[in-house]
Amino acid sequence: MTDDRQPQETRALRLGVAGPVGTGKSSVIATLCRHLRDEFALGVITNDIYTDEDARFLRSEGVLPEERIRAVETGACPHTAIRDDVTMNLMAVEDLERDFAPLDIVLVESGGDNLTATFSPALVDAQLFVLDVAGGGDVARKGGPGIARADLLVINKIDLGQHVDVDVAQMVADAEKARNGAPVLPLSRKRPETVEKLCDWVRQLHASWTAGGHTPVDPGPMAPHHHAPGDTHDHDHGHRHAPGDTHDHDHDHDHDHGHGHTHAHGHAHSHSHSHD
Amino acid sequence: MESLGSGGQAALLLLADGRLPAGGYAHSGGLEPAVAAGRVADVAGLERFLIGRVETAGSIAAAFAAAACARAGRGNLSDLAELEAELDARIPSPELRKVSRDLGRQLRRAMNGIHPHPHFAALGAAPHQPVVMGVAAAVFGLGPRAAALAILHENNAGAAAAAAKVMRVDPFEVHAILARMTDRLDCLAAEAAKAADGPTADLPASGSPLTDIAAEHHRRSDVRLFAS
Numbered sequence: 001m002t003d004d005r006q007p008q009e010t011r012a013l014r015l016g017v018a019g020p021v022g023t024g025k026s027s028v029i030a031t032l033c034r035h036l037r038d039e040f041a042l043g044v045i046t047n048d049i050y051t052d053e054d055a056r057f058l059r060s061e062g063v064l065p066e067e068r069i070r071a072v073e074t075g076a077c078p079h080t081a082i083r084d085d086v087t088m089n090l091m092a093v094e095d096l097e098r099d100f101a102p103l104d105i106v107l108v109e110s111g112g113d114n115l116t117a118t119f120s121p122a123l124v125d126a127q128l129f130v131l132d133v134a135g136g137g138d139v140a141r142k143g144g145p146g147i148a149r150a151d152l153l154v155i156n157k158i159d160l161g162q163h164v165d166v167d168v169a170q171m172v173a174d175a176e177k178a179r180n181g182a183p184v185l186p187l188s189r190k191r192p193e194t195v196e197k198l199c200d201w202v203r204q205l206h207a208s209w210t211a212g213g214h215t216p217v218d219p220g221p222m223a224p225h226h227h228a229p230g231d232t233h234d235h236d237h238g239h240r241h242a243p244g245d246t247h248d249h250d251h252d253h254d255h256d257h258g259h260g261h262t263h264a265h266g267h268a269h270s271h272s273h274s275h276d
Numbered sequence: 277m278e279s280l281g282s283g284g285q286a287a288l289l290l291l292a293d294g295r296l297p298a299g300g301y302a303h304s305g306g307l308e309p310a311v312a313a314g315r316v317a318d319v320a321g322l323e324r325f326l327i328g329r330v331e332t333a334g335s336i337a338a339a340f341a342a343a344a345c346a347r348a349g350r351g352n353l354s355d356l357a358e359l360e361a362e363l364d365a366r367i368p369s370p371e372l373r374k375v376s377r378d379l380g381r382q383l384r385r386a387m388n389g390i391h392p393h394p395h396f397a398a399l400g401a402a403p404h405q406p407v408v409m410g411v412a413a414a415v416f417g418l419g420p421r422a423a424a425l426a427i428l429h430e431n432n433a434g435a436a437a438a439a440a441k442v443m444r445v446d447p448f449e450v451h452a453i454l455a456r457m458t459d460r461l462d463c464l465a466a467e468a469a470k471a472a473d474g475p476t477a478d479l480p481a482s483g484s485p486l487t488d489i490a491a492e493h494h495r496r497s498d499v500r501l502f503a504s
Contacts, residue, residue, distance in 0.1 A: 049501075073503040075302030076441055085297035087382045 010101040012043070013209045014093055014108060015202070016082065016119035018146055019130030020139075021112030024156040026054050028130055028198070029107050031189055033063035035199045040104035040206065043096040044069045045089060047111040049078050054109060070096060078111025086123040093123070105206060115144040118219040125216050126205055131175075132156040137166035140175035140184075148178050149219035152185060152201055159188040287416035291409065292429040294437065298386040300379065304442060304502035305329060305435030309490035311442045312497070319446075322439055323453045330432055330457065330464060332484040336366050337406040337431060338424035338468035339479045344410025345423035346472045353398050355476065356407065362476050363404050369488035371495045375504045379405035387412050424468035428461045441501055 017025045026046070033042055042064055046054040048071055055071035058064070072092050074081040081089055093106050108124055110117060119127045129150035131139050134157055140147060147153060153175055161168040168186060175184040185201065187194045208214040294300060307325060310316045316325045340363050347353055367373045380403040384396050387408070393415040399408060406427050413423035432454065439450050471479055491504060 073302055073500075075304075075438075075503060076501040077301050080301055084295075085299060085301065087297050087386050088299040088302060091382060091385055 010097055010103075012041075012093075012097050012103040012106045013126070013206050014106050014124045015205070016108045016110065016124035016127035017130060018082065018110040018117055018119060018127055018150065019112070019154075020114060020135060023112070023130045023132040023135060025109050025112065025130050026057050027189065028128075028154060028156065028187070029109055030058055030061045030063045031195055032107065032199065032202060033058075034061075035195065036105070036202060037064060039203070041100065041102065042068065043093075043100055043103045043106045045092045045096065045106065045108045046071045047074050047078055047081050047089065047109060048072075049074065049076055049111040054111075068096070068100060074111055078113045079117045082108070082110045082117065082119045082123060084120075086120050089123055105202070115139070115142060115146060118145045118150065121216040121218045125209055125214060126151040127219070128152040128154055129219075130154045130156055133158055133161045133166040133168055133171060134164050137171045138174075140171050140178060143178040145219040147175065148180075149182070149217065151205070151217065152183050153179060154185050154187050154198065156187050158186045158194070159190050284416065284418045284422060287418055288413075288422045288426055291412055291416070291418075292426040292433075294430065294433055296383075296386065296390075296430075298379070299382040300430060300434050301437075302503045303375065303379070303434060304438030304504065305431055306333075306487045306490060306494075306504065307435045307438045308442045308500060308502045308504075309494035309497070310487075313490060313493075315486070315490075316443070318443075319449045319453070322436075322443065322445065322450065323456070326432060326436060326453060326457065327460070328484060329435060329487070330428060330460065332482045333487065334428050334431060335464055335468065335480045335482055336363070337427045338464055339471045340404065341406040341410035341413070341423040341427040342420035342465075342468040342472035343476065343479060344407040345414045345418065345420045346410075348395050348411040348414035349419065353395065353411075356399065356403075358476050359407060360400070360404060362479060363406065366479075366481050366483070367488070368483070368485070369491045371491045371504070372488060375491070376404045376406075377402040380408045383408045383412065387415075391415060419469070420472040421465050421469035424472075425461060425465040428464055428468075432457065432461065438502055 017029055019025050029044060033044065036042065044058060044064060046052070046058065046069065048054050052071035052073070055069050058069045059066040070092055072081065072088050074088070089108060093108065096106055097103050108119070110119065118129070127150050129146035131147065131153065133155065140155065155168070155172060155175060158168045172184055172186050183201070185194070185197055187198055189195060205214065290296065306329065307316065310325055316322055340359060343359060344356070347355065364373055367376060383405055384399055384403060388396055395411050395415055399411060409427045410423040413426055436450050436454055439445050440447050494500060494504060
């Protein structure tokens with residue numbers, strides 16, 4: 001046996017979940033597992049900064065048989081593990097796909113990191129980036145690779161908005177602006193209709209990926225940042241998100257993002273799943 | 277004696293570079309548990325730790341990398357299983373045997389993507405890291421001494437780099453230690469190359485029992501930055 005690439009028939013859709021510490025990545029994964037486990041064969045890889053806390057949390061939630069949740073220890077380098085040196089994660093995904101073949105979807109949770117950490121296209125086929133309202137209403141406006149170009153931006157814990165003085169609608173509008181209209185999903189596990197939208201997004205992604213219609217898009221590494229001797233620090237980072245910067249675009253989500261699949265919100269389609 | 281001056285230096289640098297995407301950054305080479313137990317507390321202690329490490333685990337890894345390189349260089353991998361078993365016998369801690377094999381799988385997975393060669397498939401399910409390094413060196417046309425140097429430097433620099441995360445140290449002082457160790461690594465690599473052609477059972481077998489015990493404790497520790 002060697003570690004060559006997986007034969008296509010046992011290759012699962014690999015979906016990354018990134019975002020800063022405490023925004024609810026583990027909770028989003030637990031929610032997806034709970035709602036989709038009867039439709040899809042699932043596996044989970046967690047990346048902890050230290051220990052295997054996230055894997056233990058997911059196992060304790062009982063959302064999947066615990067052998068389908070595996071932890072990768074990243075030596076305090078969560079960013080490296082999903083971007084510059086994905087070998088440990090890639091092998092963990094491949095092992096899981098081999099041991100439980102055939103899996104439909106493997107969710108890969110990054111260790112909580114900063115706003116520039118996104119998954120390499122060598123590791124995942126698509127990624128969602130998770131922010132939360134409690135982290136500050138202005139975070140979405142900051143943009144950056146994960147916020148601007150992940151396949152889906154989740155704004156989590158929207159039920160907390162009033163308690164932390166965050167205008168959720170404004171935060172969502174800021175996020176949509178930073179993303180040029182790419183999909184933004186306000187989420188609260190206390191609001192079932194938002195959970196259902198998240199599940200629908202994953203269902204569509206899987207259908208599109210299975211049909212060969214999904215092309216991985218790389219959100220890109222952190223913006224170019226160059227400090228040459230004599231650098232006066234007035235360089236352009238190649239992305240613009242100044243407050244008051246006006247983009248004229250609508251928020252109609254029926255357009256194609258060039259991913260080969262559309263993110264139509266609010267459309268009707270049939271599916272079966274169980275709520276616990 | 278093979279010469280490092282006759283070409284191949286760039287390939288050696290590539291293999292020994294900590295940025296080679298094979299997951300080495302997740303390990304401290306036993307430094308984190310040594311610091312946690314109070315056995316390494318300052319820069320002088322770090323230097324003693326690193327020297328002790330290369331003279332024991334390092335010399336074993338170097339010899340096995342050199343031996344694997346010599347065999348792959350001759351195109352004869354028939355006694356790799358024996359090499360693997362001999363290396364297992366030199367690593368008392370089950371945890372460290374697993375770490376060595378995990379790192380070996382990762383290095384092989386990386387090399388399959390970077391510079392594929394049929395030799396990598398012949399290495400079995402979970403080969404030890406020094407064995408994979410030796411075969412990788414041979415695939416690049418390097419000799420046993422270069423293979424030994426690559427694993428010595430990679431392991432030593434990896435443990436030293438972890439110091440910045442687990443100790444209060446000045447990173448310049450950490451690299452000053454590495455600079456002082458360069459001659460030692462060259463000598464160890466030369467000795468490993470000499471041993472490579474002898475019987476497998478006679479390869480070096482020095483040990484550091486406290487490292488094995490610490491690795492087992494580390495595995496059971498609730499909060500750790502590094503996997504080992």
